[in-house]
Amino acid sequence: MIPAPFDLVTADSAEAAVAALVEHGDDAKLLAGGHSLLPLMKLRLAAPAVLVDIGRLRDRSFVRDDGAHVTVGALTRHRDLETSPVLAEHAPLLAAVAAQIGDPAVRHRGTIGGSLAHGDPASDLPAAVLALGAVLVAVGPGGSREIPAEDFFHGFMDTALHADEMLTEIRIPKTAGAGWSFQKFNRRAQDWAIVGAAIQLGPTPRVALINMDMQPLRASATESAVAGGASPAEAAAVAAEGCSPPEDLNADAAYRRHLAQVMVRRGLVEAAGRSAASGQSTVT
Amino acid sequence: MSAIGTPMKRREDPRLLTGEAKYVDDIQVPGQLWMGMVRATVAHATIAAIDTSAAEAMDGVFAVYTGADLQEMGLWGAPLPCAWVVTPDMANPAHYPTAVDEVHHLGEIVAVVLADSRYRAADAAEAVVVDYAELAAVPNLDAAMAGAAVAHSSLSTNHAYHWPLVPDPDALEAAFANAAHTVTAEFVQQRLIPAAMEPRGVLAVPSPYGGDITLYSSTQVPHILKVMVAATTGISEAKIRVVAPSVGGGFGAKLNINPDEMLAVALAHRLGRPVRWTESRTEAAGSTHQGRGQHQRIELAADAGGKLLGCRVHIDADMGAYMMLITPGVPLLGSFLYTGVYDVPAFGFTCDGWFTNLTPTDAYRGAGRPEASYAIERAMDLLAAEVGVGPDEIRRRNFLGGGDRFENLTVASTLVFDSGHYGPNLDRALELADYDGLRAEQQRRRAAGEPVQLGIGLCTYVEICGLAPSRALGGLNYGAGGWEHAVVRMLPTGKVEVVSGSTPHGQGHETTWSQIVADKLGIDPADVTVLHSDTAISPLGLDTYGSRSLAVGGVAISMACDKVVDKAKVIAAHLMEANVDDLVFENGAFSVAGTPAASTPIQAVAFAAFTAHNLPDGVEPNLQEQVTFDPPNFAFPFGTHVAVVEVDTETGGVRLVGYTAVDDCGTQINPLIVEGQVHGGIVQGVAQALWEGVHYDEDGIIKNPSLMDYLVPSAAEVPSIRTDSTVTPSTSNPLGVKGVGEAGTIGSAAAVMNAICDALSPFGIADLPMPASPQTVWRAVESARATTGGAS
Amino acid sequence: MTVNGQPRAAEVEPRTLLVHYLRDSLGLTGTNIGCDTSSCGACTVHVDGEAVKSCTVLAAQVAGAEVTTIEGLATADGLHPMQQAFMDCHGLQCGFCTPGMVMAATSLLREHPNPTEDEVRLGLEGNLCRCTGYHNIVKAVLACAGGGA
Structure with missing residues (x-):
């Protein structure tokens, strides 16, 4: 179908984008790859009066090794995450998650910043940044600020971003070869996850869940259990604790809780296997 | 080499692979108006009021018509057809292209807008405000049978018909009485959306003179559609031409006679402007019929x-x-x-x-x-x-x-x-x-x-x-026959045109038909052109559904080829000064049995039939035969x-x-x-x-x-x-x-x-x-x- | 933008989707529309050499880019090897999904020159076909890859 009419402002810098947001207030939306926003606009579920096109800010598209962490520009496309050698080495979970978003054509357009700012609990990248303990950087009229991933997602499609702020980069601590896993359960490859789990082991093991509540969230009970040395099965048994899963045609809440346990258990086993493999290679 | 039985690559493919093929939405005509449909957002309601004023005031909007407006304009000669009244007492509530007083399913059309672009038609349709007074809906089969709500206010029950096929009730009773094992099972065939990849679409183009109208439709059934357009709109059947251009799959969903087709024809005919509509995928869930259930x-x-x-x-x-x-x-x-x-x-x-x-x-x-x-x-x-x-x-x-x-x-x-x-x-x-x-x-x-x-x-x-055998269909009270028509004509240059009443939408008729004709006439398949899907070119036909194309339409072509050869043989015998009964037809040429060296190719016979300089008495010029095959x-x-x-x-x-x-x-x-x-x-x-x-x-x-x-x-x-x-x-x-x-x-x-x-x-x-x-x-x-x- | 190698410029409404720009403004009707939710891939074209769904991109977003549609694939010498492989393997029936499928498949081979069957199937996850059951499409893509396209 066809979007309702709107005005288009093309921003040539992050500052210009923020200025446009300040000028147009709540009527304006940022347009990056457009793969979260345009589908809603075509169905006329969203009808912003002004779109601020930030898709041309190529200098905001990068994956960079910054020593202790990897910095990813907010306009980096899923495809570039998927194929980044820096991520493959230092945060392979993020590359693996990106590789399973939507389909190849979607991954050629969609951006990490656009996906995170959309705040959809059914999308994959929020879980990845939660599991990786990433820090998000936003710029607004008053300058830039850092937002830890765990403070970023506030509710259904609601984030810590202010209406006049733009995400500029995501800082991801290097994972130093620690085990990880991404489990996504859906009915067709191109579909959103019915339930998913992103797991990153390391000094602070993190387990994040997809589509298990109104917002992307971590499975804190499981994380504590893992930290306390519980087996994957034991840790997974509490994966859905504290969640209020949504209900839809694919799954009711009880089934989602069950799936979360299976995904987390399988993910913990896989992650532990990767840790072991990585540990061995360090020894030899 | 025999063409039949050969896995030939399809001749249809190059135009489809290069984007050259034209589906309905690809055809643009000057002066066209885009139809936007205002569809029921509830399943069962009376229409309390429709406010079209905002839509009418929009730029590029030509007109907005409610169902009542269209009724008053006298556009309909009859309701949309049901061709299969399975029992004499079957309930069949009148189904007009747009609802007037009461809507009976989500997606039923309640008003249409006409605008000068795709986008403006969408905007205007969205701007029409309909006030519904909701009635209790019958949302599934169980509710229909329970009968607490009735789907049509004009009916007293949801029951439409009862149809039995019990050849020998006593024998059936006895079979179960004598059984050592019995199995009873209940299954639900859920409703399915056919989802041909090309959504349906129509384009009705009136001729400026004489009241003729051409309807391009993404349909499996141009011939049936032509008859039904005449019946529903009252326009003379002889004034209607239906064309199915490239059709992007059907699977049954495009064998119907749809409200949008009638609206496009009736409005184009009345206004003297081309009128078009292309279904959106989400719209299709309500605008195109579903399967099973x-x-x-x-x-x-x-x-x-x-x-x-x-x-x-x-x-x-x-x-x-x-x-x-x-x-x-x-x-x-x-x-x-x-x-x-x-x-x-x-x-x-x-x-x-x-x-x-x-x-x-x-x-x-x-x-x-x-x-x-x-x-x-x-x-x-x-x-x-x-x-x-x-x-x-x-x-x-x-x-x-x-x-x-x-x-x-x-x-x-x-x-x-x-x-x-x-x-x-x-x-x-x-x-x-x-x-x-x-x-x-x-x-x-x-x-x-x-x-x-x-x-x-x-x-x-x-x-x-x-x-299907027409008599069998008649026995089931189906409203039409099951024959298929074919014409095979040899052109003066020896090429062959085949006119098929069977209408493809992805099945590769052109390739398959050319293989049949090539074998039957002993010619190169590349010399066969297959014409179809346009009632001006192929006036007789019953189209494509029920896996009938080859077993009825393909057979008709084969039989028409036989008739061409029969006629050609008479002409060849005359040309060769031989007895018809002594001639054999092999590899595309006639010869006297036993002396294959002296042969006359069928192409030469075709040319002779065209010039008609030297034909036997009583033989008409040209090599063209037709067959209407009704399978036994x-x-x-x-x-x-x-x-x-x-x-x-x-x-x-x-x-x-x-x-x-x-x-x-x-x-x-x-x-x-x-x-x-x-x-x-x-x-x-x-x-x-x-x-x-x-x-x-x-x-x-x-x-x-x-x-x-x-x-x-x-x-x-x-x-x-x-x-x-x-x-x-x-x-x-x-x-x-x-x-x-x-x-x-x-x-x-x-x-x-x-x-x-x-x-x-x-x-x-x-x-x-x-x-x-x-x-x-x-x-x-x-x-x-x-x-x-x-x-x- | 450049479309099939030719520079194109036009003033369009900001909301104009790339697919409608290609079809309605440029008359390049080989790119089809099969859904309204970015699900079916019938509208797949290349932007700067990569497959994108042109129903989910504003024409304005690709100003300055190089767009290739199905019409830009074949040359005077004949069909593109992928088009030829689809024909040879009977990878199409009604043809409606075919332009998008071919564009997705060529993009796929650019990124994975020697894919396995599973990689081909996953690589085409965003393109729906209702006629072929995908068997011969997958066969065609593998044949094209094997043929060094």
């Missing part, structure tokens, strides 16, 4: 050895809100197949049709026959379990003709099956699938208690193709499908990991095309088993209208398919051909569900509803574990 109960009676004695079937069929072209007849198309490939002495079938406040149902790939095949093939697996034999063995014990070859065999439903040879077909499928190896792997996984179990499902199906009987293709699934008992996820199909569609003209039809049909049936199904809520609102939620599978969800065929020629036509367009769909849903139930049999799970979604499977496993303490 049946509750089935099947009972089998068998002796101690599992030999069938009787089969009794009752169907409750969801008509939706209106009787469209063949809505009430779809269950009847299946009625004759509930005994499948089996020798069943006694049979009875009854069907009740019911109205709901849902999108009308009508033909969808297989139309009645996949439903029938599903019921008998699932029930045979249940019988196998009851008797304690394997699914292959129960089938062998019951095959018609004992599994041996037969011809013209009368079956319990009173039809005469043209030919069959079921035993070797099953053998080949089991061999190709490595059935024994699969069973061994299944045992291994069961013994190891692995979370991912293996299931193997069989389906030995038969179907009815070649619709249907054709009955059959086959064996073997589905292999992995069922993850922890998540409920099902993955189809293997599929083998050995089909027998009689003589094959182009094996490449046959195989392609099988592949596609299989995946559509698999999709019913695993992914697809329309979800309506209690108010009759569709919860999954888009392709984001209505799960048409992609390449990633299905495996490659192993195919082979056996060939048992039909006795219903001189080519021995049967039909293959629907076979895959008819065999595959049952095969997949049999496989899933086979995988879960250790849990005591005998049946699951379609689609077997992960949640459905998981819940069944959980509840089995709760009651039995787990798998044995």
